[in-house]
Amino acid sequence: MTQPSMKIDIQRYRPEMDEKPFMQTFEVPYKADMSVLEALQYIKDHLDSTISFRWSCRMAICGSCGLMVDGVPKLGCKAFLRDYYPQTLTLKPLANFPIERDLVAVMDDFIKKLEEIKPYIIPAKTASNEKKCLSDGAYKQTPEQMEKYKKYSMCINCGLCYSACPQYALDKKFTGPAALALLARYNRDSRDAGKAERMKIVNQEEGVWGCTFVGYCSVVCPKGVDPAGAIQLLKVESSKDYLIGMFKPEQ
């Protein structure tokens, strides 16, 4: 019995020698349990060692291997050849980002936005204007308080939602799904006191108001974060903030 095989079209781009990206076809042995990432590793090991792609954990935790699988943003480790066999599979780097090389996208813009939303707990200042000391004990939280933000804390920063977002495609100034979902995650955390600082980002045109609730970000999210839902909740928060701001300017 001969081993069945499958054709994979891969978009190549080597900036030092290619004027523009081009497609290259590879044929890999097909196995039902083979992931797209494994297929890429097979190609690199056996067919063409010059091909570049990002990967690390192989189990949808690191968020490195995002790419366009037949035009849909997916994690290479979480997409399987069996769902496309026997058709030819097309792989391209994540949409809406510049290409660094082959399937590697430049994620700098996303990382910059992630840093801007202060994705860490900003503790409340105590009466003496000092941060709570470790010896003062832990920050306690009820299961209900945790439930308010837990879903939004599952983000692995893979960037699939940015590739899915038509508003980010139109305007790179838009803060975007993952950064806003993480902003919601910290604003909704009972241990955090940085809400006022972050609402300034939310209230802008390029904050939540750049979103038109297309919802594709939540469809492609490999961790079920639902950025679109988080942004809608932030729109409500921003509207409240707007009303308060009318009576209390420069708060």
Place this chain on the structure above:
Amino acid sequence: MSEMNKKTYVRSHEPIFWGLFGAGGMLTAFLTPVMILITGLLIPLGIIDQGNFNYQTLHGFATTWYGAGIILVLIALPLWHTLHRIFHALHDLGVKRGRDLQQVLSYGFAFAVTVFVFTLLLQMS
């Protein structure tokens, strides 16, 4: 960090239009099918007596303060919803020229019709 601290944040006025958009969307989704059912099916089929919807009855309804209020809300909010959607659809379609003018025309139209209906209802009573 210094670069970040210098950044000025400009608050968007979108909450006003988003609020009207949301309210209009809710009304359109819930009440329009009911109105179509009544005027398009139940009355023509004779299930609801046509007499309840003659000119005098409706004029009487429109001249009460609550009737006028209901009519104004039913016309104005879905209109704000529609024009907000059209304004954003123009951006989605990549019509980049004259965003300010597009905004004035979209929301201006919704505002003008709202004022028109309001005055009309005020005159009737």
